[in-house]
Amino acid sequence: MSANMLGNGEYHRFEAAGQPFVYLVPSAAVFALDGPADAILRALAERSRTRGELVDELSEMFPRAEIEETITELVRVRAIGDVHVPDKPMPKFFPLTPFPLTTMVLNVTNQCNLSCTYCYEYGEDKIVDTENGKKPKFMNEETARESVEFMFKESGDNKMAHLTFFGGETLLNFPVLQKTVLYARQRAAELGKQVDFSLTTNATLLKPEVIEFLADNGVGVTISIDGPKEMQDKFRVFHNGEGSYDVVAPKIKELLRRHTSRPIGARVTLTSGVLDIKRIFRHLTEEMGFWEVGFAPVTTSPNREYAISTPGMDSVLAQFEELAFEFLEAAVANRHHGFSNVKDTLEEIHKGVSKAYPCGAGLGLLGVATDGDVALCHRFAGSEAHKFGDVRHGIDRQAQTSFLEKHHIEDKTDCSTCWARPLCSGGCYHEAYTRYGETTHPNLHFCEWIRGWTDVCLRVYGELSQRNPGYLAQFDRTESVAELVS
């Protein structure tokens, strides 16, 4: 061993409930620090010191033996270390293959009865030509059945398969959706498996018989809606430019009244004109009755008029923070709060997720286009460049392996010094493709934001761990959870 010059390892320090914590990178472990531990990290943040120097300097505040003991502990969990000994390179672990399919997203149509200005499927940044391209506009019953067979086959030893219907506007192809649910249920029973259904819809076609069917079959429903009338009608418009709020609002209320077997969530696309998050949240939960609301900024090139500016994203973060701390107070009192963005991140922090890939796309989640072509995810469904085989011949394992080799976090040099990488892992492939033209590119335009938001979630997590640790126990469950489809 050399002179043992100690320096800080990779971590993010944060304070919650009046106490210091560290989030260690890349292990994603969260530790609460006592006085000596925090003092050592602070001293080493100024500059590197030898063990002896450190003990001498801090001995006025703490007994020498305690400092020695704490240094040993911090070295052991790799919060600090010898600056002359570089960290061992992270092994580039690839997921075991064949990786079982947990979620299949079935694009039953690429058509839509709305023409939301910002839509990634129809708007200015679209990947697939859904108007004049060669893909069928609707999935037929046979392809849907083949997709169900594909899903069960590729789910391997998994007992549970998740089928998500998507579009376009999913309910434009309600007849095929209906038959597919019944067929998948029958096949699951024959194969001794379970299947679970969900869909995303713009709510315009929620007729009473559709609602009946969804409720009776326990189909999870996510509604794309941007908020109160003036916000919804800004971009979520019909082909003639007419806003859609007045059409969808009564239908959503009817759905929420009748469909109580699964929690119904709203998914909001944030754009330059739709940024009053707290107002949207209140409207959708308290006035409309949604169980939870998730927000995501629009995926777009930066020069579009609906793209959110940097000050806009700062305001989003400030409002997210307010809602997150509201969520905290609810969680401390064991009350429900519907801000789903924070809950998803808390679960990942609790488990200590350290991701090699930003999401399940290309791993446990795949999208299926109307003609049965399998794609990286639903956002790439129908794109030749991101094809992973088709439902008749199975997953193209070679394409999948090559994709996973190219997109590993260890190959994202820009991410290698970021403390938030265990959770972010470079961000959405589709976002990167739209911004930078390649899926391998980390989403650098969101870095500051992601670090800010991760810090908020860590502080909420730290507070919860002190004030109501029982709440966090719900995240200890191990069964697989369906990937969120947005």
Place this chain on the structure above:
Amino acid sequence: MKHLKAVNSKAGRVLRYVGDGASPAKGDGDVVALQGPGGGAPQQAPAHIPLGCSLAFSPGWEADRTGGTAGLCQPVERDIFDCHLGCFWPAQVPDQLNHAPTWTATCASAQKDWRKMDIVFP
């Protein structure tokens, strides 16, 4: 552990792996035959940067036992940094102190990223 309290599940796993402090942890310099504490994985010395070629000897540094470079114990690309940063006689690389401070900014790991390093013109 007395001074660090594991908060999330992963922290608990880290403690189970490195030991709770009762037994010496890996990397503390205690040699326990070829095994880590508790009969775990074989103990391995951490990687190191040799401080100049006259101060340390890295067997297999320039050539492997067959005379080639495929089986080096350190990837050959690391020479760039080992000669440049660690050696009293700097290799011919840009002056990172004054002239080209960001010369290696795109190179997080020499073995992987050395191709990304820029050419610097005086």
